[in-house]
Amino acid sequence: MPVDFAFSAMAKRSDRSPASWRRPFNRWLEGVEAGWSVPLLLACFVGIWTVYLSVAYHGAGLHPDVLETWTYGRHFAWGYPKHPPLMGWTTGAWTAVFPLTDWSLQLMAMTNAALALWFVDLIARRFVTGHKRLIVLLLLMLTPAYQFHAQRFNANAVLLAVWPLATYCFLRAFETRAPFWAIAAGVAASLAMLGKYYSTFLIASFALSAIIHPSRRAYFTSSSPWISAAVGLIALFPHLHWLATTGAEPIHYAATHVGAGFPASLRDAVNFLLGLAAATSVSAVTWAMIAGYRIKRLPRDLAAADPNLKLIGHVAIGTIALPFITSLLLGTDLPSLWALQGLFLLAVPVVCSTRYRIERFYTVNAALLVAGIAIAAAVMAAPAHALYRNSYGYEEGRNVYHQAADKLTRLWHEQMGTPLSIVGGNDSLGVAVAFYSSDHPHYGDPFAYQYSLALSRQVTPERGWAALCFDDQHDCLEWTGRMAAHAGSYVKREFSVQSSLFGIPGIKRNLVAFLVAPLREPDDAPSSLVNDAGQGGGHVSPQTDPPLRAEPDVALPENQPPGNAPQTTDPGANMLVDHGAARLFVVLL
Template structure:
């Protein structure tokens, strides 16, 4: 090669990165324009949320292919078969949502995972609407992209139950509150009251969000103007009216949900402190991917910069003009109160703080951080967040089948049962139909064994739970005796003695058999499960 060719080759080599850099800059500009333009931003976010929900539904189906659904999900399905004003442990909305969903979708594991991801997807979109009231659209999109990395909104959100339903409902309370605080009209107050009622009808834990919103309003510098408006007073009236039917049910049921909630109270102070520490440790560990990604994407530099990462670059000494101060103060207050007050209250009143109670408590965290005026968000930051989400999602999707196989092999080797509830339900349905030629009507057991029968049996028998202090009320013992029932006692359940005692008292003349089942997956056999089964014929 002569000297001229050499110089041309070096010039071409130098030109290629610049060409790639220009292409990358155009990509950044295109994404930035799409998320910042009022005409396209909503569609871009909706598309992202839809792709996220579909992708993680597929991932969950692959990851959980060797497992049956968690009993919380089958319990929600059982509740949804009858639209009651409450279901023993919890108020009714999570059951109603499941009931509507499974009237439109087939009763399969895939539909259940799709319900979970649709719930989190709805929550993501509402969080974007919240963010748009506080920050510019670039920061709003970045907050949602980061929130999609929060495990609650992907693999940790596999289990649809009342806790996960709050991820969809509690953001509505915040959105309605910000709207009411800004507009201060009776109509805005009506929506706030209805949103608060929806939260309480999902789970009473929503009182923490309602309390946080109320405290945020009282602490806000503009509180006087808000309290002089009709909004808060209309909200209270609407909340009371919407809650009235459920309160009547609560009275008729002798406040059964509070009996259930009482199982987490009256513990030692030392145990409540340990539980609070576990709560913080668990939930901050879940937030770690979001916080790490936030620092990384804020530190990114665009093409052409000599340094791709420059840590101080996202912190500026002069405040930016992006965030709106009044709603930002509300968001900061709500998130701080949600983190501090329930945990401190649990310690003071010696309550066991479950880690799952944190599921709906941290969805404002990315927005609260991005609303800080001294945080600088470059054009490349949303692209970096999208790229991070894409790499993680595609990577987990590719690894999901092997992860499922490895998990099954490891669990089987340790002797941990992948409970074969679906296979048991099919077998018991066949046994019942062979004997009586009618659909199986009632399954009697603890909730962990009864509600999977409701979901997986083609007859969908109603569950009669042995936790009688807070049973769902879907059927009664008298109805079970008239229609006949199958009682199920799992030998691995530590409450086996209680189950057997109930059967001896209420199913004395039943046909008693022992049923074994095990799950097979990719040629591997899981541990064998054993159940004592009591078949009580219909009364004549």
């Protein structure tokens, strides 16, 4: 291996007599144990990737998953449809402090990724010191998990920080068997479950890894695992009670991923492994360049590693093997992105088990590679991505979220003279209007075509509502038309919006809006219907009743079929409200 020996000789010479441009990097490596190198790395990571997101998605709205988490977080509850509540709590807490802007939630996503790397460093420092700790973080930064996966903050991305935190607390509880760490492990494990039920595989891996550890008797005969289990169940009890009393919607949603045949589940399971291999490929090649000929020592180093480091390696195997086996047995979907938050479980044992010195030459080169990719992404890839998407758009219509929200809000104010309180229709458009409209209306049942989050009692049909569908979404149009017709007289508007990037016109989308007037007495002034909750996007009380939804096949009068109810066609005309029909609709709800 002449090339490898050439690099080894170069690394030794560089460490003895570094080039002048390497000296600042060497000083940075020297500051790891002083406590400032890792925070500096993470601050730079957050800064440059937040810039990337701001540029790459300039002119487009946030991903619907991110807007969904904000919609959940508008009111505190022990559970939400589709997923457990942690992602909604996180976004709600963040937006209670930071403004409702794209950059704010992009910063939240990158801060979550940096927090995840900080927790990984807490684990790594249990086994190595100096710049080997940085190598762990740099290798993880070369995976897509902490930038591209993290930016779409949802039930998967929220686990990026929770899994390493839970692993660290479990490791400390196993090592010390102290009550404090046992309690912390239980709380962290419950947080993981409140993030996504997929975390069952992490917790099961903790238990299995502890069972095969040489110190298993000391651990299981102590109070530590039982304190952790009891505290975890107590912390989960409010959510479990919510599941039992509300129909367990997240369980039903998870069950929609079950039921594929064996060939399909086998294909998904194999693709799961291939996806993880692809996600770690750049890091694996980088590590091979760092280890060089010494990589052949890896099996021997792992065999001689600290038993607690082996514990983490066993947890890594469990979090890959258990979902693989479960997918085959139950016929479930198994995208590899569900497991990206666990990549640190592979990186920590591989790097921290090394029993040889790694030259600073390699760590500086890895840092330059990470920095080079980030800078190239922010300076070149991000503008190119923004230009491309401005012309070709996104399937979910993110390019026109801002314009659609502004247009619908203007139409509502022109027709009704009150703030928009409720928005319904298409899911992605509904959560987008809720976020980007200056009125911040609420989105959910019974006016949402697909969404199942119940509206608060404070947000009632008497305040009126608007709904929005893309013109090619015929199911949404038919269903929303029935809802509007059943409410009484309404306005239907068709309009086009166009994306724009620094004045460059982009893709056009056609939308259809339905506007149902607030219920008011003839002598009531419009100002009496101001929606205090909607004006500032304020938090509201959680809905305690089962969600209500008007069925799409509701019987309508023969002279008033869906889509042909009495409509006001003059944009400037005041809308007449059929008070009898509107009151009937309110009573039915």
